[in-house]
Amino acid sequence: MAVLCCPSVSVPEHTITMEDTLHLAERLHGDHDQLPLALxxxxxxxxRTRHLIQPLExxxxxxxxxxxxxVYVREAKKRIPAVVERxxxxxxxxxxxxxAVVFVSCTAFTMPSLTAWMINELGLRHDTCQIPIAQLGCAAGGAAINRAHDFCTSHADSNVLIVSCEFCSLCYQPDDLEVGNLxxxxxxxxxxxxxxxxxxxASxxxxxxNGSRLVPDTEDWISYAVKDTGFHFRLDRRVPRTMEQLAPALRDVAATHGCDASALDFYVVHAGGPRILDDLSHFLSVPAELFSFSRATLAQHGNIASAVVLDVLRRLITxxxxxxxxxxxxxGFGPGITAEISIGTWLGDDGGPADDGSASGPDHERTPATTAERSPTA
Structure with missing residues (x-):
């Protein structure tokens, strides 16, 4: 048996609102012929709000x-210890x-992985197994859970640490004017x-x-174009419609454990956008309010890539x-197009420490619970 404990989540102290984003797009790209569409x-x-590791300017x-x-390495080393400690x-x-430590990130590349630094600096044993995942994008949060599950299943009495570090703002490309990038x-x-x-x-x-599914012939629907200036995000207009193909995958994985994917008690789903959640609700015949925690993550943090499912789960648990x-x-859903899916049962809370989603210290912003987090129908 493998048991996933309450995640800890941290967002940086610099914020940008939806209004800020729209005004900025108008200021920077006022002469773009597709600006109305992008807006x-x-x-x-x-x-509604996103968080950045650096000031906007x-x-x-x-x-x-x-x-x-x-910047990525410096900010990761500054911020990872507190979220791991919690x-x-x-x-x-x-x-x-x-x-074992599973480290997931798609917003920068280092070698060795930051798993080596964590072992050396955070008190992990030197025989800790390193499992870095760098190319599954937003699906990597689900993949990290699944690989940790697999490790615990094959290694008796083991514990696996999952760490997600996504600094999407470091992929901003000021000269890339494609609508998908905007x-x-x-x-x-x-x-x-x-x-x-x-x-x-016991809790x-x-x-x-768990299971993985790939939608055939969708490799270029979500991707990076790697150029001299780094990673350029590419998003095909057909992506929002993939839930019609992925909903059956969720049904299949659920059925392997005798579950009906349309009759579950909770859904911790990657929030790539509202259309994803609307379509999944439709194709699974699930009430929209069961995706309220995914919507809360999207509204308050934006799409935080592999960290989404951990934040949604943290909201649900707390x-x-x-x-x-x-x-x-x-x-979790990501490039490929790939789905990483887990089925689980809540054992209860032993009354021990539970992360409230806040981050302490001068380098982090405290994130108090909101009405959307407390209410399953928010």
């Missing part, structure tokens, strides 16, 4: 790939108890998240089955709406 698409994302500058990578506390384990400028935000999966626990989300025996699904 409409951004307005329809449902994003610095984010808008492109000092080059080398300098951006330095995740370990939530799980009731120490760094020395961790047997949309991404108003959709993605920065965040870090961490969680522990334990082989044995948390018991992981019971909402007080879960009951022992509730069964649900965790699903």
């Amino acid at each position: 409409k698409l951004i307005s329809n994302t449902g994003v 610095r984010t808008l500058r492109h000092p080059g790939v080398e300098e951006r990578t330095k 995740a370990l506390k939530n799980a009731g384990v120490t760094a020395a108890d961790i047997d 949309l991404s400028n108003g959709l993605f935000g920065d965040a870090l998240a961490a969680a522990v999966v334990k082989s044995h626990s 948390g989300l018991r992981l019971e089955a 909402s007080g709406t879960l009951r022992s025996g509730h069964r649900g699904i965790v699903a």
Whole structure:
């Protein structure tokens, strides 16, 4: 049995609102012939606020790939320790108890992975297994949970630390004027998240089955064009319609464990945009309010890539709406187009520490619970 404990989530201190984003797009791209379309698409994302690791004026500058990578490493090393510490506390384990670390990020590239730095600096043992995942984009949050589940299943009495570090603002391309890139400028935000999966626990989300699905011939629907200036996000207009193909995948994975994907108690789903959630509600015949925590993440943080599912799960767990025996699904979607899906049952809360989504210290912003987080119908 593998059990996923309450995640810890941190967002940076610099914020940008939807109104700021729209005014900025008008100022920077006032003569763009497709600006009205871009503004409409951004307005329809449902994003109210996003968080950035740097002030806006610095984010808008492109000092080059080398300098951006330095910023990524510096900010990651500054911010990861606190989010990991809270995740370990939530799980009731120490760094020395961790047997493997899964690190997911699609917004910069380093070698060695930051897993090596974490082992050296955060108290993990030197025999800790390193599992970095860099090319699954937003699906990597689900993949991290699934690979941690697999590790705990094959290694008795083990504990796996998951760390997601997504600084999407470092992929901003000021000279890329394609509509898909302009949309991404108003959709993605920065965040870090961490969680522990334990082989044995009396509380948390018991992981019971997982699966991966690829939608055939969609490799170029979500992608990076890698250029001299770094990663350029590419988003095909057909992406929002993929839920019609992915909903059956969720049904298949649920059915392998005797579940009806249309009759579950909770849905922790990657919020790439409101259309994704609307269509999934339709094709699974699930009430829209069961996706309220996904919508809350999208509204308050934007699309935070692989950290989304961990933030949605954190909101669900801390909402007080879960009951022992509730069964649900965790699903991340990303390039490929790929779905990473888990089925799990809530075992209950032992009353121990639970992360409230806030981040302490001078380098982080406190994020108090909102009405949308407390109410399952928000």
